[in-house]
Amino acid sequence: MLDPAQYRREESRAKAQLPNWRLAQRHGATLFQRVGFPVRVDCLDELGMLLDTMQEGRFEAIQQELGGLAEAEQELLVQALAEVVRFQLAHFGSRAPVLPLDTVTAMLAAYRKMQALSSGFGRVLEVGPGCGYLGLFLARHAELERYAAVEATESFYLLQHHLLAHLFGAGFREELAAQGQSAHFGAEFEAAAAALPIMSALPAACATHHPWWRLGDLARTESPAAGGKGFDLIVCNAAMLEFEAPALRDYLDLFNRVLAPGGLVFAQCFGFETPERDRNYLLAALREARLAPVFMAWGGHPKGRGFWEQRSPAGCPAFVPGADDRRFTTAQGVFVAEGHPLWEAASRPENYCIHTMSDFAPLAHFFARPQGARVLSAEELARKVADAL
Incomplete structure (x- = not known):
């Protein structure tokens, strides 16, 4: 199982093969380092600090938004x-488990929202999974065929x-190191391997995990232009504004390469906004990469029709409610690439703004109120979890 020493050995080997040191610098997580985030850890026990982070204080607000x-x-x-x-009890038994309400919610x-955007989606690429908790839901998603996760921060x-x-x-594959069997030969080991035919028919990988230095593998194997299936959905939550500018360009280019025909890019939160990497910087990068917004809502703004009629260049679709006191908890967006049926309308220059909406039917679910839905308290949810264990 992976530990900090192995991660650093493989990262060092990868850096030794780079044609230019700036390629590694792109993935340095400098913003994280600036705020004191534990980018590296000395032992696995230190990962306990990260079990409920990046969404602190949003448990009730997210429920209200929904x-x-x-x-x-x-x-x-x-x-x-x-x-x-259960995961914490198995891997962090020396510390009391925490209930990560904010991050899991x-x-x-x-x-x-992913289910609304692409009903029955089967292939997902997630860039910047953070705590990794989207996997909790994807592991239960009956239609899931392929889930690839990409992360550049060692601790995460x-x-x-x-x-x-x-x-x-057995459906998980770690892609940190180059795959392949040893070329060493030993007759007694060859005979032992032959007696285990199951080893030549391992279960297919459903979920794969990729460090920053293996992005080329995804570009080569998943690109529809090169014969790959591509991804129905690419998810990049709370990350786009936190990449170094060259890394953002690389990832947006990757999205274009591996997005399946008709696929979508979805971001729930764009990450921490700074003076040098703000919303206008992000819109310019998206436009340069030819990823067009079919929906963008900057965080904290209302869902009601009055707000959108005044701001969306493409108008306000009928599914937006006339009166709605709910607000989007974070900035979020849905994007299409060239070739998508919505591309021509969505790629108009005026649509590259922080509040834009298209008449894309799945977006109605972003504004819907589920029948019989209610907001749970932390205490009630904790009791339910305790009963489920």
């Missing part, structure tokens, strides 16, 4: 949280590795 949780979603959230506790919201990478291995079992 219009509450329907009964089926309540049960899904309970089961996801119970699984996180945020990923439930992302999962609900280690946490994701152990969580995804826990969730997907």
